[in-house]
Structures are given as structure tokens and as C-alpha cells.
Amino acid sequence: MNPHGKPPQGLLQSRRQSPPRRSLAGISPTMSPPTTSSLPPRNTKRRNVFSANTDSQPDIDSGLGNAPDDNIQNNPHPSSKVRIVYRDEEERKLHEKVETLMTQIESLHKDRCDMAKKLRGVEAELTLKKAAVLDFKACCGPYCNNSSNLEKAAQSLYADLLPSSNEQDSQLLKSIVSTARKEAGEVNQKLQEKNQKLAEVDAQLISLRKDLQTVREENDNLEAANGRLNNELGVETANSLKRETSFIAGMNMVQKHQRERITRAEADCSHIAKLEEECSKLKPLFQEQLSKNVLSRSIQTQNISRLEKEKNTLLADKQVAEGKLQYKQEKIESLQRSKDELEKKIEKLTKNKKGQAVADESRQLQDRLDLQITNIQSDRDSLAQQLENNKVVISELQTLLKSKDEEIQQLSNRVEDLNDETQVEVYAFQTCFTRCYVYAKTNLAMVRSNR
Known part of the structure; x- marks a missing residue:
């Protein structure tokens, strides 16, 4: 309960009655003070719904006290305004994190596409080399099971097809195949690392989206409470809050x-x-x-x-x-x-x-x-x-x-x-x-x- 009988300050805007205004944190919320109200302001004690999360300390920047003799219209409670500013700041930070993560995701997607293109090229080259090896084995005949026979068949095939070939040609073919396999393994490893990083970023994005959803739900609850308090407190309290907000904005500008x-x-x-x-x-x-x-x-x-x-x-x-x-x-x-x-x-x-x-x-x-x-x-x-x-x-x-x-x-x-x-x-x-x-x-x- 509020010990001074003052309603929370900052919950007096409604997005249904006026255009949005600029908040102190640089983010435009959907709340604005109403222009008309059917209920007159009441100077009764009400429960502070945010007393568990905020205190009832006065706003130092606005210069308003928290004495029991102060009027509600002149000195509204600042706890809700501090909460709104904190909420807007958190929402702005979450937006910045989401933008950063989206940029990282785009760069990772681009890297993954590039690596996939490179992998496809290496795979195509490896396929061609495998086809050449298979053709070579087919030319060797039934002696492919034995390595010595395969070596002899390769030497005879080189002697028939390439009269000037020697051991360097076979070594070259082996080195080409091993190099292609190494490149394919490295590309696969890099692609797996990129996919792992992308999965981590996706997990962070999901958690940030959950936090953003929580903040939005809290924002909706605050807006609903603002609507109820706007209908209860009336036009004069909303105007005083508007003047105080403009004063705070001016002080922030100074x-x-x-x-x-x-x-x-x-x-x-x-x-x-x-x-x-x-x-x-x-x-x-x-x-x-x-x-x-x-x-x-x-x-x-x-x-x-x-x-x-x-x-x-x-x-x-x-x-x-x-x-x-x-x-x-x-x-x-x-x-x-x-x-x-x-x-x-x-x-x-x-x-x-x-x-x-x-x-x-x-x-x-x-x-x-x-x-x-x-x-x-x-x-x-x-x-x-x-x-x-x-x-x-x-x-x-x-x-x-x-x-x-x-x-x-x-x-x-x-x-x-x-x-x-x-x-x-x-x-x-x-x-x-x-x-x-x-x-x-x-x-x-x-x-x-x-x-």
C-alpha cells in the first residue's frame, strides 16, 4: 500500500485518445495523457500495484517531495514513471541486441552459403576425380583386388596411354585425391562450426524473443493500468503529469x-x-x-x-x-x-x-x-x-x-x-x-x- 495515499505517477496515458509521445529513453511508447475524462479526480487512498517492485522515493530531478501534506495533482507518485523509464530502456537494449543478432545471423547465413558453394565445387571436383579412379580401376580388369596387381596394371596402363609417364604421375594422382579429400574435410568442418554458431545465435535469439515478449506483456499490463487510472484521476492529474514530463524532458536536454x-x-x-x-x-x-x-x-x-x-x-x-x-x-x-x-x-x-x-x-x-x-x-x-x-x-x-x-x-x-x-x-x-x-x-x- 502507498503510505501517503498517492496514486502511482506515469500510468495516466492511453493510446486510444492521443498520438504517442517521446519517452525519456529515446523510445516512443504508445501511451499519452487523455484529453477528456468522465470521472472526477478522487483523493482517496489506493493500493500501489507496483509497490513490490518499486519504492516510493521522490524524483530528485523533478524536485518534488513526498510529504503527506502534498496534493496529489501537484506531486504525483514517481514510482510508475521510473518503472516506465526502466521498461523503455530495457526494451531499447533488447531491440539493439536483436538487431545485432540479426546482423550476425545474416553474416553467418552468407558465410554458410559461400562455404556451401565452395563445398559443392570441391565435391564436384572430387566426383570427377573419383570417376577417373573408377575408370582407371575398370581399365585394370580383374586384378583390382590385389595392390601389387593394381600397381602393375597402373604401370602398364601408364606405359600404354602415356609413354613418358613415371612414378611421379601416380604420386600426382594420389596427391590430388588426398588434397581434395583434405579440402572437403576442412570445408565440412568449417561448415559444421558455422552451423553450430548459427544454432547458438538462434538459441540466443529465441531467449531474447521470450524476454521481449515478457516485456511486451508487462507493457500491455502497464497500459491497461494506465487506462484505468486515467479514467479515475481525470484531466487535471494527466495535465500535471504532462507538464512534469515536459519539465523532465527539458532538464534532460539541459x-x-x-x-x-x-x-x-x-x-x-x-x-x-x-x-x-x-x-x-x-x-x-x-x-x-x-x-x-x-x-x-x-x-x-x-x-x-x-x-x-x-x-x-x-x-x-x-x-x-x-x-x-x-x-x-x-x-x-x-x-x-x-x-x-x-x-x-x-x-x-x-x-x-x-x-x-x-x-x-x-x-x-x-x-x-x-x-x-x-x-x-x-x-x-x-x-x-x-x-x-x-x-x-x-x-x-x-x-x-x-x-x-x-x-x-x-x-x-x-x-x-x-x-x-x-x-x-x-x-x-x-x-x-x-x-x-x-x-x-x-x-x-x-x-x-x-x-
Whole structure:
């Protein structure tokens, strides 16, 4: 008996008077509150038909008490509603189990069909091989009972039909037959295992169907009790139950939103942890790349300083060669003047026959001067060639210096770009981390306040 004289709550719907509604467990029962009733509500004590299975504790979510002074219309008993929710949840679980088992049965049926097809193919192949063996035995004649005679007959038959056959052919036939038998045995074994699993699943399905039938019978009994209580309690109690049900549905929706917010906050926290891990991985890579760039830049600077030293050395050699060339040119000019003077003297002495010896000596001197002039000119030409070579080397070094300067500039720009990218990524990560942290903290605070 109900100690407070309150009728059970949740048994006030009738499927004959209004369309079905959504239950709290996500399954639509066939119960709904009535719109009219011929009997007025009575505030009399009635027996709780479900007192053996449920208790009379108040519903914490709805905020309704169970004091004796409460009115029936304002605070209906929640035991029947808890029972309906439990029943709907059990029915939903049974439906899910039935769907899972049906899927397994379909897959097992499919596997059994495939194995049956394979077995039929193996059986056909085995039949053909058996027919070949029977034909072979028929060809052997009356000697098939003795194995030695059968072996001799087989060898003679192979010798007649297949001149190039040997013991490998008989071994091949035996291996083919044994392999076919093994495959047939394996297929039969697998098919038996599948049939055994299918029988187990069928047994589970039968038990689940029995449970579902029991739940349906209990549902029918609850619906009948609901119909009787609806006629007794009337429209006002049904409307109050409807309002309470909608309130509970709203609270469930609020709790669902809170769970979603908690889930998003946890996902944000995990994302923040992943970002921190990625940053910790990328930081040494950036530092390593930066150190490599700095090292490469120092190496390029050393190469440039070495090339500048070589350039200065070549320029000094060029100046020395130019000085030597100028000295040789001056010497050639002085020798040319001496030659001209000697030629004039030779002409004068030639006019004078007395100076024949002097003329010969002058010619010898002129020959020596010509030889010196030729040597000096060859030295000048070699110095000029060396000067041209130095100019070419200097131009190449200047080009190389320009290219190295460009590479250094590119490396400097790359280092600056990497520094900028690192700073931007660090700033973006800090901003994202701050936003996610604030968002998660706000959500957790809201969830705690709602609780």
C-alpha cells in the first residue's frame, strides 16, 4: 500500500485518445495523457500495484517531495514513471541486441552459403576425380583386388596411354585425391562450426524473443493500468503529469547540452595538449635549423674573407707586373734611342772609309742591342699575358664574391623569415592556448554552476 495515499505517477496515458509521445529513453511508447475524462479526480487512498517492485522515493530531478501534506495533482507518485523509464530502456537494449543478432545471423547465413558453394565445387571436383579412379580401376580388369596387381596394371596402363609417364604421375594422382579429400574435410568442418554458431545465435535469439515478449506483456499490463487510472484521476492529474514530463524532458536536454559542453571542453584540453606536444617537437627543429643557418653563414663569411685575400694578392701581383712592364717599356725606348743613335753613327762612319772597323763594331753592338730588345719584348709579352690572366682571375673572383654575397643575403633573409615564422607560430599558439583555456574554464564554470 502507498503510505501517503498517492496514486502511482506515469500510468495516466492511453493510446486510444492521443498520438504517442517521446519517452525519456529515446523510445516512443504508445501511451499519452487523455484529453477528456468522465470521472472526477478522487483523493482517496489506493493500493500501489507496483509497490513490490518499486519504492516510493521522490524524483530528485523533478524536485518534488513526498510529504503527506502534498496534493496529489501537484506531486504525483514517481514510482510508475521510473518503472516506465526502466521498461523503455530495457526494451531499447533488447531491440539493439536483436538487431545485432540479426546482423550476425545474416553474416553467418552468407558465410554458410559461400562455404556451401565452395563445398559443392570441391565435391564436384572430387566426383570427377573419383570417376577417373573408377575408370582407371575398370581399365585394370580383374586384378583390382590385389595392390601389387593394381600397381602393375597402373604401370602398364601408364606405359600404354602415356609413354613418358613415371612414378611421379601416380604420386600426382594420389596427391590430388588426398588434397581434395583434405579440402572437403576442412570445408565440412568449417561448415559444421558455422552451423553450430548459427544454432547458438538462434538459441540466443529465441531467449531474447521470450524476454521481449515478457516485456511486451508487462507493457500491455502497464497500459491497461494506465487506462484505468486515467479514467479515475481525470484531466487535471494527466495535465500535471504532462507538464512534469515536459519539465523532465527539458532538464534532460539541459543535461545533454552540459555534457556536450564538457565533451567540447575535454576535446579542447586534449587539443591544447597536442599543440603543446607539437610545439615541443618543433622547437628543437627550429633551433637546429637556425644553428645550421648560422654555421653556414659563418662558413660563407670565412670563404668570402679568403677570396678577398686572394683578390688583394692578385691585385698586388698585378701592380708589380704593371710596374715591371712599364720599366721594360722604358728600357725598350731607351735602347731604341741608342739604336737610332748607333745607326746614325754607322751611317756617318760608312761615309768615311777610315771608320770601317768602327762600323763593324757598331754593327755588332747593334746586333746585341737588337737581341736585348727582342728579349725585353718577349718578357713584355709574357708579362702582358700574365696580366691578362690575372685580370680574368680577378673578374672570376669578383663574380664569385657577388654570388657569395647574394647567398649570404639569401641566408640572412631566410634566417629572418624563420625567426618571423617562429615568432608568429609561437604567438598563434599562445593565442589559441589562451582562448581554449578561457573557453574550457568558462564551460567548466557554467557546468558546475548548473549542477
